[in-house]
Amino acid sequence: MQRDPHDAAASIDEVYRTESRAVLATLIRLLGDFDLAEEALHEAFRAALEQWPRDGVPANPRAWLVSAGRFKAIDGIRRLSRFEALDPDAHDAAARVEETPETGAVADDRLRLVFTCCHPALSRDAQVALTLREVCGLATEEIAAAFLVPPPTLAQRIVRAKGKIRDARIPYEVPAQEDLPQRLDSVLRVVYLVYNEGYNASSGASLTRTDLSGEAIRLGRLLTQLLPEPEVLGLLALMLLHDARRAARTGARGDLVLLDEQDRGLWNRAQIEEGAALVERALVSRRFGPYSIQAAIAAVHAEAPTAEATDWDQIVGLYDALLRAEPSPVIALNRAVAVAMRDGPGAGLSLIEEILDGGALSEYRLAHAARADMLRRLRRPAEARAAYEKALSLTRQETERRFLQRRLAELA
Amino acid sequence: MKYLCLVYGEEERLAAMDDRDCLAFDAAARASGHCLASEALQPAATAAIVRVRQGRVAVSDGPFAETKEALAGFYLIEARDLNEAIQVASRIPPAEVGTIEVRPIRPIREQPRTGGAKRET
Numbered sequence: 001m002q003r004d005p006h007d008a009a010a011s012i013d014e015v016y017r018t019e020s021r022a023v024l025a026t027l028i029r030l031l032g033d034f035d036l037a038e039e040a041l042h043e044a045f046r047a048a049l050e051q052w053p054r055d056g057v058p059a060n061p062r063a064w065l066v067s068a069g070r071f072k073a074i075d076g077i078r079r080l081s082r083f084e085a086l087d088p089d090a091h092d093a094a095a096r097v098e099e100t101p102e103t104g105a106v107a108d109d110r111l112r113l114v115f116t117c118c119h120p121a122l123s124r125d126a127q128v129a130l131t132l133r134e135v136c137g138l139a140t141e142e143i144a145a146a147f148l149v150p151p152p153t154l155a156q157r158i159v160r161a162k163g164k165i166r167d168a169r170i171p172y173e174v175p176a177q178e179d180l181p182q183r184l185d186s187v188l189r190v191v192y193l194v195y196n197e198g199y200n201a202s203s204g205a206s207l208t209r210t211d212l213s214g215e216a217i218r219l220g221r222l223l224t225q226l227l228p229e230p231e232v233l234g235l236l237a238l239m240l241l242h243d244a245r246r247a248a249r250t251g252a253r254g255d256l257v258l259l260d261e262q263d264r265g266l267w268n269r270a271q272i273e274e275g276a277a278l279v280e281r282a283l284v285s286r287r288f289g290p291y292s293i294q295a296a297i298a299a300v301h302a303e304a305p306t307a308e309a310t311d312w313d314q315i316v317g318l319y320d321a322l323l324r325a326e327p328s329p330v331i332a333l334n335r336a337v338a339v340a341m342r343d344g345p346g347a348g349l350s351l352i353e354e355i356l357d358g359g360a361l362s363e364y365r366l367a368h369a370a371r372a373d374m375l376r377r378l379r380r381p382a383e384a385r386a387a388y389e390k391a392l393s394l395t396r397q398e399t400e401r402r403f404l405q406r407r408l409a410e411l412a
Numbered sequence: 413m414k415y416l417c418l419v420y421g422e423e424e425r426l427a428a429m430d431d432r433d434c435l436a437f438d439a440a441a442r443a444s445g446h447c448l449a450s451e452a453l454q455p456a457a458t459a460a461i462v463r464v465r466q467g468r469v470a471v472s473d474g475p476f477a478e479t480k481e482a483l484a485g486f487y488l489i490e491a492r493d494l495n496e497a498i499q500v501a502s503r504i505p506p507a508e509v510g511t512i513e514v515r516p517i518r519p520i521r522e523q524p525r526t527g528g529a530k531r532e533t
Contacts, residue, residue, distance in 0.1 A: 121494060168516045169413050171493035179495070 008053035015061045016045060021137055023065045025109035029172055030066070031073050034134065034162050039076075040069035047072070110135075111174045111226045118187040119170050126161035127190050133158055135222075136215050146212050147197065184227070188235050188291065191219050195239050213243055224278075230285040234292025237278035241298035244271035256403040260307035272302045293322040312342040329360035333367055340374060349374035365394035369404065381411045414448070414517035415489050415497040420481040421510025423455055433505040434485075441487065446500050449488040456482040481511055488517075 020041065027037035027044075044065040058064040117131040128147075132138045138146075144154035164170070175183040198212025220236035248262035276299045282292040297318045304310040319335035332355050340348025352371045361367040372387030385408060392404045434452070441447035459474025475482060487504065491497040494514070501512040 119494075121498075169493045171495050173495070175495065179499075 008057065009049070011057045012045065012048055012052060015048070015057070015065075019062045019065065020045070021135065022110055023062055023069065024134065024137075025113040026066050027069050027073075028113060028134075029109050030070055032172070034165070036073055037069075040073040041065075043072035044069035107226050108174065110222065112172050114187055114223070114226075115174055115183055116165065116170060116172050118183075118190045119165070120183070120186045121168060121170060122161050122164060124189070124193070126157055126164075127186070128193055129154055129157045130161045131190050131219070132194065132215065136219060138215065142211070184229060184231070187223070188231060191216050191223070191235060191239075192291070194219070195242075199242060213239070213246075217243060230282040230288045231291050233278045234282040234288055234295045237275040237282065237295035238291050238298060240271045240275035240278070241295060241302055244268040244275065244302065250399065254399060255406075256399045259301065262307075264305065267302065272299075275299060276302065290322060290326040293318055293325060297322070310341070312338055316342055329355050329358075330364070330366075333361060333364075333370060337370055340377075345374040345377040349378065363394060365391045365400070368394065372407070376407070376411065385411050413491060413493065413497075415491055415494075415501075416515045416517060417487040417489060417497070417501045417504060418483060418513040418515065419485040419487070419504060419506050419510060420479075420513065421484050421506050422480060423482050423484070425509045426484050426506055429505060429509070437503060437505055438487075441489070441500065441503075446489045446491060447487055448490055450486060452485040453483060484510070 023044065024037055024041050027040050028034055031037050031040060047068045048061075048065065052058070114131070114135055117134055118127045122130065129143055132143045132146075133140065140155050140158065141151050144151040147154070174180075194212050195216035198214070198216060217236070217239050220232070220239055223232045224236050244267050245259075245262060247268070248264070248266040249257055251257050275295065279292065279295045279299045282288045283296060297315055300311055300314050300318070315338045316335065319331065319338055323331050323335060333352065336348050336351035336355065339351060349371065352367065352374060355361055356367060356371070368387050368391035372384050372391060375381075375384035375387055388404055388408050388411070392401060392408070395401050395404060431452075438447060438450050441450075456475035459476070461472045461474050461476055463470045484506065487500075489497060489500050491500060494516075497514050501507065501514050504512055506512070
């Protein structure tokens with residue numbers, strides 16, 4: 001037992017870091033309200049700061065905090081009802097909180113929280129904001145900064161989302177078995193959105209916002225612990241395998257370095273191993289989907305010791321499977337790029353122009369950049385220049401702009 | 413808790429459906445206690461629009477909004493929470509060709525607003 005106040009403060013920091021999210025998830029279930037639960041969480045930690053330096057850190061800090069939070073909340077509800085003349089609702093609320101059993105797997109409460117924050121009746125923006133706030137514990141200002149949105153706007157988004165959960169009575173529960181696949185899809189979409197926002201910032205000066213990618217991976221890990229479904233494993237694998245290349249993706253002056261030019265010595269081998277193992281587990285299950293297939297593609301890249309050694313045939317085959325699972329022009333575009341690597345730029349160009357002719361992706365910068373690249377490789381510089389310029393006109397990301405400008409300069 | 417399920421759809425597609433499916437769903441939903449009230453509506457063109465402005469009643473030809481999907485009917489249901497309401501709504505036959513809007517009922521009798529206050533955001 002620590003009696004040193006300094007030690008206790010450090011312990012409390014550690015407990016906050018590791019347990020506060022789980023405690024919050026349970027308090028939300030017990031109190032039936034997000035805001036009440038957050039207040040209760042603060043009160044619980046305040047009590048811990050008072051008592052633990054004196055009495056030592058409890059054997060089960062999480063249970064202690066849940067109890068303390070709940071007690072303070074009941075107390076608060078009771079005190080309110082004494083001021084507001086005979087408020088029957090408050091009396092009922094206090095009674096209900098007292099009656100709700102504290103038992104119940106914490107893992108279940110964390111899953112309840114995730115599924116509630118990612119409920120499809122909430123807008124995607126609201127799902128992302130609420131998940132980052134309640135599940136990941138990010139501050140409103142942090143989330144606003146990460147998504148380049150003014151803090152009051154983000155704060156309003158969260159307030160409205162909580163209001164909707166209350167007014168429409170979105171229940172705090174893990175979905176029924178028959179609803180699980182689609183509801184899980186919603187959750188994975190949120191995680192992937194957060195990861196992508198961090199990996200490939202859509203505007204602004206720096207290419208990656210690492211904080212968001214880290215949060216997404218943390219979320220992914222939590223989900224694999226709570227719900228080890230194949231696509232959950234697949235998504236974590238995908239994020240790890242992409243993240244493994246982070247150090248190699250930007251050059252000395254923050255320039256964009258493409259996959260075939262990256263220093264593979266800078267790739268994070270531990271993440272690659274972990275990702276590859278997860279892909280195997282996902283694929284073995286036979287119930288895998290798009291995330292797992294994308295992860296498998298990333299794994300093939302990761303396993304190639306050099307760019308030249310890449311097994312493009314396998315990658316094209318995986319893209320075929322991906323296109324069947326999720327027919328989309330962006331995936332068709334990525335497949336076209338892989339085909340070009342296997343069969344030459346002429347084959348790639350035909351496919352890309354087919355996609356663009358169909359009307360899809362006409363405003364998608366990467367489609368024009370890919371087309372430009374094919375034309376460059378086919379030694380058709382005038383057409384390549386026009387295509388690079390079109391791509392440039394659609395790019396807001398600074399690092400990408402510099403890359404495209406470099407390509408244009410090389411053509412001259 | 414009560415929810416109103418508003419059934420929207422393209423009138424031609426809905427008109428081609430077999431009413432017996434709707435009646436079967438309705439009977440089952442009433443038997444289970446989920447459905448409190450329900451009606452099919454005549455087409456949007458049969459509507460009259462009523463407004464009162466400056467004390468005068470103004471009536472015009474309907475519908476209220478010219479949209480591709482028109483309001484075709486409603487089910488007032490009782491459900492434990494939104495997830496259950498969604499499950500009930502998903503079984504309404506027109507859900508397969510149209511759209512169901514699931515709106516929670518505001519408890520106006522128990523908590524009437526007295527006007528003037530800004531809507532809480």
